[in-house]
Structure formats: structure tokens, C-alpha cells
Amino acid sequence: GAAPAVVNAQAQVRWRLASSFPKSLDTLFGAAELMARKVSDMSGGKFQISVHAGGEIVPALQVVDAVQGGTVECVHTAPYYFFGKDETFALGCAIPFGLNSRQMSAWMVEGNGLKLMREFYRNYNIINFLGGNTGAQMGGWYRKEIKSTADIKGLKIRIGGFAGRVIERMGAVPQQIAGGEIYSALEKGTIDAAEWVGPYDDQKLGFNKVAPNYYYPSWWEGGAQVDFYVNTKAYDALSSENKAILEAACAVSHVDMQAKYDAKNPIALKQLVGSGTKLFRFPKDVMDAAFKESHAVYAEISAKNPNWKKVYEDLVIFRRDQNLWFRFAEAGFDDFMQAQKL
Amino acid sequence: GAAPAVVNAQAQVRWRLASSFPKSLDTLFGAAELMARKVSDMSGGKFQISVHAGGEIVPALQVVDAVQGGTVECVHTAPYYFFGKDETFALGCAIPFGLNSRQMSAWMVEGNGLKLMREFYRNYNIINFLGGNTGAQMGGWYRKEIKSTADIKGLKIRIGGFAGRVIERMGAVPQQIAGGEIYSALEKGTIDAAEWVGPYDDQKLGFNKVAPNYYYPSWWEGGAQVDFYVNTKAYDALSSENKAILEAACAVSHVDMQAKYDAKNPIALKQLVGSGTKLFRFPKDVMDAAFKESHAVYAEISAKNPNWKKVYEDLVIFRRDQNLWFRFAEAGFDDFMQAQKL
Numbered sequence: 001g002a003a004p005a006v007v008n009a010q011a012q013v014r015w016r017l018a019s020s021f022p023k024s025l026d027t028l029f030g031a032a033e034l035m036a037r038k039v040s041d042m043s044g045g046k047f048q049i050s051v052h053a054g055g056e057i058v059p060a061l062q063v064v065d066a067v068q069g070g071t072v073e074c075v076h077t078a079p080y081y082f083f084g085k086d087e088t089f090a091l092g093c094a095i096p097f098g099l100n101s102r103q104m105s106a107w108m109v110e111g112n113g114l115k116l117m118r119e120f121y122r123n124y125n126i127i128n129f130l131g132g133n134t135g136a137q138m139g140g141w142y143r144k145e146i147k148s149t150a151d152i153k154g155l156k157i158r159i160g161g162f163a164g165r166v167i168e169r170m171g172a173v174p175q176q177i178a179g180g181e182i183y184s185a186l187e188k189g190t191i192d193a194a195e196w197v198g199p200y201d202d203q204k205l206g207f208n209k210v211a212p213n214y215y216y217p218s219w220w221e222g223g224a225q226v227d228f229y230v231n232t233k234a235y236d237a238l239s240s241e242n243k244a245i246l247e248a249a250c251a252v253s254h255v256d257m258q259a260k261y262d263a264k265n266p267i268a269l270k271q272l273v274g275s276g277t278k279l280f281r282f283p284k285d286v287m288d289a290a291f292k293e294s295h296a297v298y299a300e301i302s303a304k305n306p307n308w309k310k311v312y313e314d315l316v317i318f319r320r321d322q323n324l325w326f327r328f329a330e331a332g333f334d335d336f337m338q339a340q341k342l
Numbered sequence: 343g344a345a346p347a348v349v350n351a352q353a354q355v356r357w358r359l360a361s362s363f364p365k366s367l368d369t370l371f372g373a374a375e376l377m378a379r380k381v382s383d384m385s386g387g388k389f390q391i392s393v394h395a396g397g398e399i400v401p402a403l404q405v406v407d408a409v410q411g412g413t414v415e416c417v418h419t420a421p422y423y424f425f426g427k428d429e430t431f432a433l434g435c436a437i438p439f440g441l442n443s444r445q446m447s448a449w450m451v452e453g454n455g456l457k458l459m460r461e462f463y464r465n466y467n468i469i470n471f472l473g474g475n476t477g478a479q480m481g482g483w484y485r486k487e488i489k490s491t492a493d494i495k496g497l498k499i500r501i502g503g504f505a506g507r508v509i510e511r512m513g514a515v516p517q518q519i520a521g522g523e524i525y526s527a528l529e530k531g532t533i534d535a536a537e538w539v540g541p542y543d544d545q546k547l548g549f550n551k552v553a554p555n556y557y558y559p560s561w562w563e564g565g566a567q568v569d570f571y572v573n574t575k576a577y578d579a580l581s582s583e584n585k586a587i588l589e590a591a592c593a594v595s596h597v598d599m600q601a602k603y604d605a606k607n608p609i610a611l612k613q614l615v616g617s618g619t620k621l622f623r624f625p626k627d628v629m630d631a632a633f634k635e636s637h638a639v640y641a642e643i644s645a646k647n648p649n650w651k652k653v654y655e656d657l658v659i660f661r662r663d664q665n666l667w668f669r670f671a672e673a674g675f676d677d678f679m680q681a682q683k684l
Binding site: 038041042043044097100101102103105106107108109110111130135136137138139198199216217218219222223239240241243244245247248249251252254255256258259260262263264265266267269270279281282287291316318319320321322323324325326327328329330331332333334335336337338340342 | 380383384385386439442443444445447448449450451452453472477478479480481540541558559560561564565581582583585586587589590591593594596597598600601602604605606607608609611612621623624629633658660661662663664665666667668669670671672673674675676677678679680682684
């Protein structure tokens with residue numbers, strides 16, 4: 001009826017969003033800005049979300065506490081940052097040898113992924129929405145070439161937390177170093193290698209100047225999904241129109257981020273190679289060892305963590321079917337195209 | 343201010359959408375229903391779009407005329423159906439050896455694709471929005487095996503219009519047959535082969551029962567995008583809120599359709615193979631010949647059609663960069679995963 005519509009029209013909702021990303025990463029940080037802009041556009045300015053970079057309201061890696069406790073109504077983050085709270089967080093983002101970008105979206109939207117993750121997130125007063133994907137990432141920058149698993153032994157590598165557990169079993173010494181400090185550690189030789197995201201983001205940090213060997217693929221991030229986490233009380237207080245608006249605005253960002261990475265990465269890659277970067281595929285024995293150790297880690301976690309086990313088992317079944325299917329039409333088309341002179 | 347907001351809140355917009363698809367194709371037809379539902383949810387029911395299957399208001403292949411003339415405010419269709427009006431339509435959907443699904447979205451959203459196609463569509467009073475992608479399709483069902491280009495000669499194949507121009511140059515006899523009549527033509531041997539979409543959609547039509555050989559990939563549809571076309575006058579008459587709502591609802595459908603295809607295709611493929619379907623990759627010489635003839639067709643069109651030339655040249659540059667990049671991290675990850683026992 002007309003009366004409630006008028007009430008909604010006059011209502012004002014003001015939210016704050018804490019991003020885990022710095023403004024300099026326009027792909028990642030920009031997705032939250034785009035989401036907020038779309039929410040404002042769709043609501044005629046009646047639902048406003050102010051977007052804050054990592055550290056502005058809360059430190060980048062404390063955003064889950066902030067949204068859980070209601071300090072902010074929503075955050076934008078890479079869920080695997082929080083695997084220390086519970087490994088299950090990683091399943092909503094990327095695990096070594098997990099799903100690629102399209103498969104992750106399919107598992108979330110049409111498989112059980114979103115349903116299962118939301119069930120898990122309820123313990124944190126969170127409801128989540130897909131908020132972008134980086135696509136398959138690069139495997140990082142190495143001062144020396146990696147010719148076999150022997151070269152992993154003793155390797156001091158800056159690597160995202162969860163993958164560190166795997167590469168540690170291969171003899172590496174994983175390091176936790178914040179983005180701004182990686183370059184100097186790599187330059188001084190305090191570390192031997194560092195992984196970040198892919199050509200576009202990596203180029204900004206200048207790793208190519210101090211470590212010429214650029215490896216692919218990131219077996220630990222075949223398609224890392226970032227999420228919008230919304231405090232459930234704040235969400236429940238929204239009108240049904242605003243709930244739908246928020247969800248659709250997140251979908252706009254989800255499409256946009258992958259498109260940005262796909263469009264920007266090739267240009268950056270060409271520039272990097274043009275200035276001396278050498279590209280290498282990880283040796284087969286390194287990939288095989290990483291695959292084996294990853295699944296040993298998963299077996300350990302499954303034995304101890306029922307939250308993880310429930311979601312992981314569903315992901316594994318979905319992953320098997322996805323790779324069965326993608327090897328035919330998708331890989332058949334892509335393989336051929338990649339072999340052509342275009 | 344409050345006054346205009348109240349006016350907008352009371353406004354009612356009612357649109358009709360003509361789909362080119364039958365209700366039986368839930369992936370394709372369902373995307374328009376989802377879009378309309380999201381528009382209604384976001385607007386609190388004040389912007390309503392009724393969705394009509396192909397043939398209900400206008401025949402499936404006359405939807406461009408209908409939206410151009412304002413018979414309906416919007417349509418949902420596969421743009422390449424209309425290459426007979428102007429070949430440029432095909433560039434907004436799929437051309438042989440074009441872009442895969444992710445690359446197509448990247449070209450549209452972050453490259454020049456959407457900008458250039460909107461410029462072209464202005465001649466038809468159309469503004470378009472991404473409305474889903476099928477992903478790489480299968481290459482169709484063949485009564486006999488295709489062992490080389492020699493087996494293409496004289497082959498009577500039901501195939502989407504634009505690809506017919508290419509396969510004709512390879513000696514095949516392309517046939518235009520509506521979806522509902524393909525099965526019986528294939529059963530009787532009136533045709534030797536038929537392509538449709540992929541496992542999930544194909545299974546519904548039962549082709550496997552009359553042609554056991556299922557080929558991949560569809561070199562003519564590496565990632566077919568479907569679009570929402572909106573009449574520009576109807577669009578211009580929307581409030582800025584409703585414009586933003588419409589756009590975001592289309593993005594929701596865009597994400598959803600690819601997810602549906604990705605989740606449903608593997609299950610259908612397993613069932614098809616389980617009931618006797620034989621999978622074959624097109625022989626290399628067939629792919630090479632098709633690639634060569636496709637580019638001969640493109641050269642001919644470029645010489646005659648400046649609309650095509652402008653958009654095609656941009657797509658070609660984007661395609662080159664995309665395939666350069668996708669062969670590293672993406673293919674490196676996917677290849678490895680597809681080779682594992684999962």
C-alpha cells in the first residue's frame with residue numbers, strides 16, 4: 001500500500017563499511033566503493049554506506065571482530081585472513097587446489113557454498129555476500145629459480161597464511177609480512193620469495209625489481225573470493241527493499257572485480273615481461289608435493305574441526321564434478337585459442 | 343529532499359519483457375524471471391516487469407523489432423540471432439573463436455565492449471545490459487564420427503546461423519531448424535548432426551538417443567552472452583533509482599546464469615555418458631580449418647560493414663591480450679586440477 005512505501009521512502013539508513021584493503025589496491029578496495037555507490041543510486045540516497053580503508057576504523061585484520069560486535073555494519077575482506085579463528089573461513093575464499101573463479105561462484109550461487117558458509121557465519125553474527133574474485137593468482141616472485149622441491153627446502157617466503165601451513169610441510173619457512181614491508185625484505189634478502197596477487201597488483205609493489213623470477217600458478221589461490229560481511233542485526237533491520245538493493249549491489253561488484261582483474265592483468269604482465277621479468281611454471285614435482293601436503297593438512301583439519309569438515313566435504317564433491325566438466329568444452333576452447341597466433 | 347522521494351515512492355512502472363527463449367529452458371528463460379523478481383523486490387513492487395516466453399507476445403526471433411518499435415519495453419535474447427540485420431549483433435554475443443565467458447564479461451564491463459555495442463544499438467533504440475552467459479558450449483551431436491575435415495564435407499548440420507557461414511565454407515550444408523524439430527530430423531537422418539547448447543540443455547531434447555557422438559568444444563560459442571535489450575525511450579523515462587535498480591538486477595542474472603550452467607552441466611554430462619554418449623574432441627585439422635575460414639569470413643565482413651569493423655577490431659586486440667594472460671595462471675591451475683584424481 002501507499003502508506004508503508006512513503007515511510008520507507010523517508011527512512012534514512014547510514015552504514016559504515018570497514019575494508020581490509022588499502023586504497024592503493026583499486027581492484028579490491030574499489031569493489032566496496034562501487035557497492036556503496038550502487039546502494040546509494042538504487043535507494044535514491046536513502047541508504048548510504050561510507051567506505052573506510054584498512055586501518056581507518058579498525059585494523060585490516062580485525063574487521064571480523066568489528067562486524068561481529070557491531071562496531072561497523074559491514075566489512076569487505078578476504079575470508080581466509082581469519083583461518084586462525086576457524087579454518088572454515090578459508091573455504092569461503094580460497095584453499096590450496098580449491099575452485100577456480102567461475103567454479104567458486106557456481107558453488108556459492110547454485111551449489112551449497114553460500115548456504116553452508118552462511119550457516120557457519122551465523123556464529124559470528126555475519127551474513128555474507130559475494131564481493132569479487134581475483135581469478136587465479138600468480139605464484140610469486142623468487143630471487144632464485146625453483147627447479148624442484150629441493151629448492152623449496154629452507155625457502156623463506158612471504159605467503160598468505162593458510163598456504164603457509166602447506167608449504168611449511170614442504171620444508172619452506174613461511175613469513176607473515178605486511179604488504180608495505182615486503183619489497184624491502186625481498187631486496188635485502190631477508191626473504192627469498194614473496195607472493196601477493198597477480199601482475200596488476202604486484203607491479204605496483206615493484207617486486208620485479210628485486211626478484212626477477214615470476215612463477216605460476218598460485219596453487220593456493222586458483223580463484224580467491226572476497227566477501228561483504230554484514231552484521232546480522234543491521235541486516236535484519238533493513239527494509240525488504242534495502243535487503244534486495246544491498247544484495248544486488250554486491251553482485252554488481254562481484255562481476256566488476258573479476259572483469260577488472262582480467263582486463264588489467266595482461267597489460268601489467270606485458271610490461272613486467274618487457275622490463276625483464278622471467279615467467280616460469282612451477283615444476284611438476286613441486287605441484288605434486290603441494291597437492292599431497294595440502295590434502296594431508298585437510299585430513300588433519302577434518303579430523304578436528306566439524307565446521308570445516310561439513311563445508312569441505314561439499315566443496316570436494318563440487319570440485320570433482322567441476323573439473324570433470326571444465327576439461328571438455330572450456331579447456332578445449334581455451335587450449336586451442338591460447339595456441340593460436342592472435 | 344523528502345518531497346521528490348515521496349513522489350518516486352508512489353510512482354508505478356509496469357513493463358513487459360519478451361524473451362527469445364521457451365519456458366522449458368530454465369537456465370535461459372529463468373534469467374529474465376530472476377531479473378524481473380529482483381527489480382520488483384528492490385523497488386518494493388513499484389517497478390514491475392512481466393516476463394513472456396518466446397512467441398507469447400512476439401515470435402522469438404522478432405524481439406529486436408518489438409523493442410525497437412516499443413511494442414515491449416525490454417527483451418531478453420541472444421544477440422547473434424540478429425546477424426542478418428547487421429553482423430555486428432553477433433559481436434555482442436559470440437563469434438567463432440571469440441572470447442570465453444570471463445573474457446567476454448571483462449571486455450564488456452572493463453574493456454570497450456559495452457560502450458561500443460551501446461553505440462551500435464542506439465540505431466535500434468536499444469540500450470543493452472549483460473544478461474547471462476552459457477560458458478563454452480559443446481560442439482553438437484553427430485550420427486557418425488568426425489575423423490577429419492573430409493567428414494565435414496556434405497555434412498547436413500543444424501547449427502546457429504552465424505557459424506553456418508563458416509562451416510559452409512568447409513563444405514558442410516548448414517540447416518536452420520527450430521529447437522522442437524531437431525530431434526525428429528536427426529532421428530530420421532534428414533540431418534547428420536545438430537548442435538544446441540551444452541549437456542544440461544541438450545539432454546532435455548534427447549539428442550543422445552539418436553546421435554551418440556558428442557563433440558567438443560563449440561568453436562563457434564566459447565562463451566555466448568545473452569543480453570537484456572531495453573527500449574531507450576522507456577529507459578530514459580525511468581527515475582535514476584529505477585535505472586540503477588534495473589542495471590543491478592541484470593547483474594544478478596548475469597552471475598546466476600553462468601553459475602547455473604556450471605553447476606548443472608557436469609551432472610547432465612555424467613548422465614549422458616552413463617547412458618552411452620561418446621565424447622570426442624574435434625580433430626585438430628577441423629579446428630584449424632574452422633579457424634582459418636572464420637577469419638576469412640571476418641575479413642570479408644570487415645571490408646563491407648564499418649559497424650562490424652569498429653567493434654571487431656577492438657575485440658581482436660582484447661582477445662589477444664586475454665589469451666596471453668589466461669595461458670599462465672588460469673590455464674596453469676586448471677590444467678593441473680583437471681589432471682588429478684579428485
